[in-house]
Amino acid sequence: MSLFGLRPEEPAAIRIREAATRGTLSHALLLTGSGDRMSAACFAAAALECTGGESRPCGVCPACRKVLAGIHPDVITVRDPDHKNIAVDVVRRNRRASQHLLTIRRWR
Numbered sequence: 001m002s003l004f005g006l007r008p009e010e011p012a013a014i015r016i017r018e019a020a021t022r023g024t025l026s027h028a029l030l031l032t033g034s035g036d037r038m039s040a041a042c043f044a045a046a047a048l049e050c051t052g053g054e055s056r057p058c059g060v061c062p063a064c065r066k067v068l069a070g071i072h073p074d075v076i077t078v079r080d081p082d083h084k085n086i087a088v089d090v091v092r093r094n095r096r097a098s099q100h101l102l103t104i105r106r107w108r
């Protein structure tokens, strides 16, 4: 069964889950490769925000469900369809906008 579009046995899921469970998951991740990077990003965001069980993300706590639904106030999805990579200006614009957003947890 996949959680956030990532199967639990996938290397990215294992590494994110282990780091989140240890409390060492970085606030910034660079996701590269040909796999489903958006699912991996969603999985990592949920792992950071999860308030559930020992294994993070649990997929059932309110924070995980909000990330999955795309409504968690601390999780912003940045897309730049005009470029292959996300342009610096797009990141700067989102960074400025995020400074004024409500935050629930310690991560931004």
Ligand SMILES: [Zn+2]
Residues within 6 Å of the ligand: 049, 050, 051, 052, 053, 057, 058, 059, 060, 061, 062, 063, 064, 065
């Ligand atoms: Zn959770």
